[in-house]
Amino acid sequence: MPRQEPDGSAPLTPYNLVTTWFWVAGDPAQPVRLTELEAAWFEGEAYAPEVIAAWIRMGTERWQNKSCYWIPGEGGSDRQPPGGAWGAEPRILGEIQPYGIHHTVASDEWAIQDCQECHSDQSRVTQSFELAAHVPPGAEAAFVGGSTAIASGEILAGADGGLVYKPDTDSRQLYVLGHNRAEWVDWLGGLLFIGVLIGIVIHGGLRVISAMRHRTEAPEPATEPVRMYGVYERLWHWLQTFAIVALLFTGLVIHRPDTFGMFSFRGVVLVHNILAAILVVNAALSLFYHLTSGEIRQFVPRPVGFFDQAFLQAKYYLKGIFRGEPHPFEKTPGKKLNPLQQVTYFGILNVLLPLMILTGILMWGAERWPEYSAAIGGLTVLGPVHSGIAWMLAAFIVGHVYLTTTGPKPLSSLQGMMFGTEDVEQGHLETQGGEA
Ligand code: HEC
Numbered sequence: 001m002p003r004q005e006p007d008g009s010a011p012l013t014p015y016n017l018v019t020t021w022f023w024v025a026g027d028p029a030q031p032v033r034l035t036e037l038e039a040a041w042f043e044g045e046a047y048a049p050e051v052i053a054a055w056i057r058m059g060t061e062r063w064q065n066k067s068c069y070w071i072p073g074e075g076g077s078d079r080q081p082p083g084g085a086w087g088a089e090p091r092i093l094g095e096i097q098p099y100g101i102h103h104t105v106a107s108d109e110w111a112i113q114d115c116q117e118c119h120s121d122q123s124r125v126t127q128s129f130e131l132a133a134h135v136p137p138g139a140e141a142a143f144v145g146g147s148t149a150i151a152s153g154e155i156l157a158g159a160d161g162g163l164v165y166k167p168d169t170d171s172r173q174l175y176v177l178g179h180n181r182a183e184w185v186d187w188l189g190g191l192l193f194i195g196v197l198i199g200i201v202i203h204g205g206l207r208v209i210s211a212m213r214h215r216t217e218a219p220e221p222a223t224e225p226v227r228m229y230g231v232y233e234r235l236w237h238w239l240q241t242f243a244i245v246a247l248l249f250t251g252l253v254i255h256r257p258d259t260f261g262m263f264s265f266r267g268v269v270l271v272h273n274i275l276a277a278i279l280v281v282n283a284a285l286s287l288f289y290h291l292t293s294g295e296i297r298q299f300v301p302r303p304v305g306f307f308d309q310a311f312l313q314a315k316y317y318l319k320g321i322f323r324g325e326p327h328p329f330e331k332t333p334g335k336k337l338n339p340l341q342q343v344t345y346f347g348i349l350n351v352l353l354p355l356m357i358l359t360g361i362l363m364w365g366a367e368r369w370p371e372y373s374a375a376i377g378g379l380t381v382l383g384p385v386h387s388g389i390a391w392m393l394a395a396f397i398v399g400h401v402y403l404t405t406t407g408p409k410p411l412s413s414l415q416g417m418m419f420g421t422e423d424v425e426q427g428h429l430e431t432q433g434g435e436a
Pocket of ligand 1: 012112113114115116117118119124125173174175176177265266269364365366367368379380
């Protein structure tokens with residue numbers, strides 16, 4: 001359970017829950033004294049015959065449950081305690097007292113080593129705690145006030161008529177990786193991802209059909225090889241590709257460890273962190289390269305005429321491409337990106353990637369510097385934002401790979417990014433786009 005510390009934090013600490021059961025009556029409830037209980041139940045040393053008769057009439061269930069209590073008036077007995085001292089509505093109440101466990105707590109080398117004990121659907125941090133093996137139907141239990149333990153779960157009827165305390169992660173504001181997920185983020189992200197896939201299938205299918213139709217009329221466009229990407233550009237591109245794809249996969253395993261049970265959670269978290277470090281260093285180096293070489297300008301959309309150009313490019317993808325029309329903008333080493341690529345990369349590089357790195361660092365540092373992650377809502381905010389952006393990046397990668405096939409030949413762009421030299425269309429460029 002979380003324990004309220006004087007500094008306002010509430011770390012999880014071990015507790016034992018001890019429940020005391022006693023009779024109360026009246027409103028407000030007052031404990032029933034033992035002498036009154038005895039007077040109601042007993043005659044001399046033994047149970048009163050009326051009580052036994054009531055039990056027999058009520059059946060054997062209570063005997064079997066080992067919970068032989070009797071509430072005056074129950075089972076058709078009109079036995080009244082002498083003086084009617086019970087008052088109204090006699091019932092059994094439980095008081096749960098959390099006792100902090102401070103002694104005989106094993107040191108960290110004895111701590112649970114298996115991450116999935118907690119980081120999984122059946123997380124140990126939500127394991128239920130038995131409060132009573134058997135309780136009379138309707139008996140209630142509540143936490144006593146004044147404890148530093150923060151009650152954060154539900155008190156539920158257990159199997160066999162018992163009562164259990166089921167801690168949950170939501171009310172504790174916990175986001176345990178692999179156990180907690182923001183369902184709506186996964187739904188929206190999944191829809192986006194599948195939407196992109198469906199779009200690709202439709203668009204690609206239409207391209208194939210129209211290519212077959214126009215095969216005879218439109219000759220293959222004439223192309224010439226152009227040195228498009230330097231060695232360093234290709235190196236950082238493929239290293240980043242590797243890092244992002246592997247981050248997406250390891251992130252998925254951390255997100256759903258139960259689905260990917262064959263991977264060690266600890267190993268995957270380690271690999272994820274190392275990959276993230278590679279990605280950040282690689283991104284920083286390439287930023288340095290693009291800034292110092294001035295190549296960064298290629299990535300910045302020019303405001304003048306931008307919308308018209310983006311519109312032209314979109315029109316090409318929606319119409320021209322099916323008619324074998326030439327690309328509206330020339331791809332040259334000095335201007336590799338069309339306007340739609342520019343906005344997309346602009347958004348990814350300025351918004352998504354920084355957010356991903358920031359949320360990742362804060363999650364990684366949540367234990368080390370909890371105050372920073374807490375400042376923007378803690379893991380309950382960081383986790384869903386991180387996985388939401390992961391979905392977007394996954395959708396982007398799929399779309400990106402598909403769009404590489406829209407060059408003069410399906411593999412032209414891939415060839416350029418692999419070997420540096422790329423076939424580009426000849427001829428139409430002087431009349432269109434150009435350095436626009
Ligand atoms: C006893 C349960 C338990 C075990 C075992 C456990 N964790 Fe956690 N883990 C938690 C809880 C609880 C949190 C914090 C959740 C919160 O603050 O919302 C957490 C948070 C994390 C976080 C995110 C916050 C941070 O500090 O980076 C990572 C990563 C993590 N655990 C990895 C691991 C790995 C790897 C292992 C295995 C070596 C492991 N955990 C074992 C319960 C556990």
